[in-house]
Amino acid sequence: MIEQFRRMADFTAKLKDEVLAACEVGKDEASEALSRALGNPMTLAVGEAGAYSAAVAPEEAGLAIVLKVDLEAAIVLIPASSGLLPDWYAEPDATGESKLATLAQELGMLLLPEEFMPLDFKAGKIENIRAGLKKAGCTDAAACVSLPLTGENGSSEALLVWPAPQADAIFKSTAAPQQPTDTPKNDPNLAVEVKPAPAPTPATPPPRTEPVGQRNLPHYAKSLLKIAIEVNVTLASKKMRVREITELGIGSIIQFDKSCEESIDLEVGEHRIAQGEAVKIGDKFGMRVTNVLLPEERFISIKGKRRVR
Known part of the structure; x- marks a missing residue:
């Protein structure tokens, strides 16, 4: 690896x-x-x-x-x-x-x-x-x-x-900005309206335009990205009794409650991270990600000690 x-x-x-x-x-x-x-x-x-x-x-x-x-x-x-x-x-x-x-x-x-x-x-x-x-x-x-x-x-x-x-x-486009082709000639009879210069505004730092990606990560973070972990795609799941499982044989059909049109789940370490749809890539099976799931937030209530006066 x-x-x-x-x-x-x-x-x-x-x-x-x-x-x-x-x-x-x-x-x-x-x-x-x-x-x-x-x-x-x-x-x-x-x-x-x-x-x-x-x-x-x-x-x-x-x-x-x-x-x-x-x-x-x-x-x-x-x-x-x-x-x-x-x-x-x-x-x-x-x-x-x-x-x-x-x-x-x-x-x-x-x-x-x-x-x-x-x-x-x-x-x-x-x-x-x-x-x-x-x-x-x-x-x-x-x-x-x-x-x-x-x-x-x-x-x-x-x-x-x-x-x-x-x-x-x-x-990225390489088109140069268009410049005006007609420039006014030096005509002494041409009236020119002079407008006062606008008051200077305080300088603001330009927004950060540098994209965030693997190139900008420190070396120790890049090494973490090279760790191989197992990724599973779950089409459907169902709970069955042990007796029903022991009765399974060649040709048995298991019916799921999930519809064929519903999305499939992408799991990493038994945690769902994304949803998508099944696609065919040549003669292989694939998944197109349509929704990335945020990690679940867990709140633990902390009970403080009651003060005795």
């Missing part, structure tokens, strides 16, 4: 062979995931793995899928010119956001080695793939795998690029 977490911290370009092998194994299920999410039947193939350079990234809009692995990330990019992206991907509604989130989660499980399972996912439109990768910190030291995509509406080459140390920055 210690070796596994040590490797997670070394998600570097040297892992081209491991990533390429994972893509070969998961390409069929990745094709199904892309077809379901984007509503366009398509086939994903696996090309060559090599060093990344800005020349391989097109200067056009597209879909970016960020797969965070510990302090680094991998990014899957699909160009808009491929004709494989639906119109709603640029401004998805709640259903579209759910589809993109599920797609990101599935691709993270299918295209990366098992020991580098992503911890977080994000997907959305970017205006320029090459500029976005530069903002994400992808340099000549990064690696990439070409993923040719073929569908009914077109074909193109998707990219899998890693490591991206500033992956979240890929979604």
